[in-house]
Amino acid sequence: MKFKLKRSWLKWFFGIIGSGFLLLLLFWFSVYVGLWGKLPSKENLADIKQAEASILLDANEKLLGKYFIFDRQMVHYEDLPKHLVNALVATEDARFYEHGGVDYTSLFRVLFKSILLQDDSAGGGSTISQQLVKNLYGRPSHGWFTMPVNKIKEMIVAKRIEAVYSKKDILTLYLNTVPFSENTFGIESTSQKFFSTSTRNLSLSQAATLVGSLKASHSYNPRLFPERSQLRRDVVLQQMAVNGYIDETLQKKTNSEPLEINYRIFKHDDGMAAYFREKVRLDVVKILDSIKGPGGKTYDLYKDGLKIQTTLDIDMQRYAENAMQQHLEKLQKQFEDSYGSNAPWLKNEDLVTSRIQELDLYKALKKQKYSEAKIMDSLNTKGQYKLFRWEGDTIVNCTVIDSIKHGLQFLNTGFIALQPQTGAIKAYIGGIDYEYYKYDHVYKAKRQVGSTFKPIVYTAAIENGMDACSYLPVKAMTYTNEKDWKPTNSGTAETDEHLNYSLEYGLSNSVNTIAVKVLEEVGIAKTIAQAEKMGISSELPKVPSLALGTAELSLLELASAYTSYVNNGRASVPFYITKIKDKNGNIIYAPEAKAALPEAFSEETRQIMVEMMKATVNKGTAQRLRSTYGLQNDLAGKTGTTQNNKDGWFVGVSPNLVMATWVGNDEHRIGFKSTGLGQGANSALPMVALFLKQMNGDSKFNAITQAKFENPSEAVIAALDCDPEKRDGFLKRLFTKERDQKEFDEADKKDEDKGFFSFLKKKD
The missing domain is CATH 1.10.3810.10 (Biosynthetic peptidoglycan transglycosylase-like)
Known part of the structure; x- marks a missing residue:
């Protein structure tokens, strides 16, 4: 009996084991045949495709960033x-x-x-x-x-x-x-x-x-x-x-x-060259839409492991970002201190209200029929907000309105460095911090360019036959046919009725009254035509104030125009993508090299303008490059400041690099408190100076930093051989009555007969 029970127990035991094994086998088989989802075959496995980050490389194939x-x-x-x-x-x-x-x-x-x-x-x-x-x-x-x-x-x-x-x-x-x-x-x-x-x-x-x-x-x-x-x-x-x-x-x-x-x-919002990486991303997405791979395959920037090579130099970019942070952090403190408790972001309620009404949250609440009082109560509720600070981001317990006021106080900037012979972009800063300020100030933003437009006016004048040593009266004039517009200069020189400046002195010291008279001499139409030859495509205002830079241009547009001064009179076309490769190293996109624009002005005009802008650096408005920063590089350039100190500009020109920078507040209603603080020589120029100082310490950039301008021709030397200023002679003072007002009569509207005393404008 016991034997039978034992056999029965063993039978059940092995039966359970066998059944369990059979169930496991059936379960395994159900997975194998795909009842729980199809399994990849050997053929599928042989062609494994995985999403792969595309990489962005600088000119020397160093990693700038990724898209993934x-x-x-x-x-x-x-x-x-x-x-x-x-x-x-x-x-x-x-x-x-x-x-x-x-x-x-x-x-x-x-x-x-x-x-x-x-x-x-x-x-x-x-x-x-x-x-x-x-x-x-x-x-x-x-x-x-x-x-x-x-x-x-x-x-x-x-x-x-x-x-x-x-x-x-x-x-x-x-x-x-x-x-x-x-x-x-x-x-x-x-x-x-x-x-x-x-x-x-x-x-x-x-x-x-x-x-x-x-x-x-x-x-x-x-x-x-x-x-x-x-x-x-x-x-x-x-x-x-x-x-x-x-x-x-x-x-x-x-x-x-x-x-x-x-x-x-490698987050897109952070890291080096964030604005540049975003600009490249936007362009590459468009480029890929027009490219078909094998079998009509379309490429995906975020999955296909592309290699995008650019013209940027990672070291130059690092120097530019260092310079920007060093200068803007210091300038920001001076900017805030200058206003103190009377700052517009604190006192100007209309300004703050207008910014509140631009908020998506405000518009959404308004759409839901919330009253103004309830909306303001909501925006005045405190919460945890991450705010930008130069000393480091911080989480602050504040209201939405507080965060708006905080953001309004910050100055912003743009910086671009171009290789003038090719147009290759070597460094690119679109703003102070991409995470907080995504608007790109290199190619998107258009601001009045101030006196950085004056070289274009002078170029047009010289190219159209005006003597480089022409003398023009510094005295301010009221133009009755332009709503009694009276451009003035800083200082007291304009009160001297009989003082005249040469073109070189007028440009290097950025004398407004001289610039307007140069524009009057050459004409608005010819000046605009000259700007267009130099690559300016934005619409320019057909008004006398064009001479003082009321035109609104992008930083990239302005820098490109200046390349003509060190590229044989031809403006180069900026570019930044050299090629795109697929993950296997095959080139799928290689843009044709863009030729420079046709010659915009003669070689003699070019040399004269370079000499004038060298004087700006050596003894004019940009001389702090020498006196404050001790730069000995061969440099030319031009500073610029707009009305009410809203914008500060500087364009620096070396034989092998053109650098342009802008500084200002994104809110047009907020300018610098004083000209001393906001002028281009103080607000914008230091960024270029600090950038160059770093490059000077890096021997790999000797070809740029140690490059020399060519010696001007004897004809150019002779054309500029004149004193910077002169006073009217006795006869002119005796027989010519100085006027305080006149009509603005641009050259292309004048009769060819300039009058009996026209010779008095010529060089002695």
Whole structure:
């Protein structure tokens, strides 16, 4: 009887075991045939395509930034240091080279320890190949069956991957797709982010740190938790020693090294050249719309791993951003101090109200029929807001209105450096901080350019036959046919009825009354025509105040016009993208080189203008380049300041680089408190000066910083051989009655007969 019971019990036992095994087999088969989702075939696996970040490179192929959904950048096996591969294998899959995708020994060990011994330290039992499957295809949810279904899928697909790819290929695929900290995918992007280096240059310590973080990417993030990350690094080094990849001496030596990261941000809003990267992004998206790849394929900037090479120089960009921050931080304090408690962002209620009414939140509440009082109550409710400060961003408990007032006080800027011979953009700053002020002041913003327009007026005059040593009276004049407009100068010189300045002195010292009389002499129409020849495409006002820079131009447009002075009289066309390659290195876009515009003026005119603008730097309004900043470079240039000190400008010209900068407030109703603070020589010029000082200390830029202007011709020297000023002779003072007012009579409207005393305008 006992024997029968025992047989019956065994029968039931083996029946249950057999049934369980059969159920497991059927379950496995259901996954295999795709009842839980189709599995990739070997053919599918042979053509794995993963979203890959596109990279932006400077002129020397240094990394400027990336465009991505997932920050992933592919590398080849040859780019993987041996110690990186060894660290990965030793830590994640010690039997990697022995199994065929599934390590059954490790799997049974994990099952035994986890299920029977309840030991959580047994690990997961997944091989690198299985983890690769997880990286590639994720783990879809199947309710209670999620874990077993996905584990079986990974085992099946891992075996297929091993049949398709070599061990080297699997390691490369894994390291290219594995997720690290902070939404960063793949070893190359992670190396660049945490250590600012390429994968091939990772040290043993750096490689062990990154491999160690794979166990828990957030918990072992080397930026957030350096001590914890270093301890995990040491565990990886220990595993490498246990598995024979390094000896004990090297392990101890590396253990003793402090964990040092060199973190780089690749968020689009942050990092170097943010405005430039956004400009390139906008243009590349348009370019890709017109390009078809093999089989009519369209390219995706965020997924296709493109390589976009530009003209920017990362070192020049760094110097420009350093100069901008150094100068604007100091200028901002002076700007705020000059207003004190009477600042317009504090006292001008109409100004603040108008900015409130521009808010999307205000418009949305207004659309919902909220009363003005309720809207203002809502905007006066305090909350946590992140605000820009030069000393560092900060979270402040304030109202929306407070944040508006805070934002209104900041000066903004734009800076551009162009290679005049080609138009290549070498440095580009669109504003003080892209995260807070996204409006680009290089190509979008158009502001009155002030006296930086005067060289164009003088160029037109000389090109149309005006003697470079012509003398014009400095005395201010009221133009009765222009609503009694009376342009004036700073200082007292204009009160001298008999004082005359040469063209060179008038330009180098930015004398307004002289500029207007030069414009009157050459004519508005001819001046506008000259500007257009120099590449100015914006509509210019046909008024006498054009001479003083009431035209609104973009910084890029103005800088481009100035390139003509050091490019044989031809304005170069700015450009910044040189080529785009696909992920395999094939060039898919290479724009044709843009030829400079036709000659805008003669060589003699060009040399005369360069000499005049050199005088501006050496003894005129831009002389603080020499006196304050001690620059000895060959330089020409022009400062500019607009009415009520709203805008400060400076364009610096060297033989091989044109630099232009603007400083002002985005709110047109807020200007500098005084001319001394807001004039271009003080508000804009220092940025160029600080930029050049850094370049002077870098020998790689000697070709720019040590370049010399050519010697002017004898004819040009003779044309400029005159005193800067002269007083009217006795006869003229005796027989000519000085007028205080007249009609503005531009040259192209005059009769050819200029009158009997026209010779008095000529050089003695």
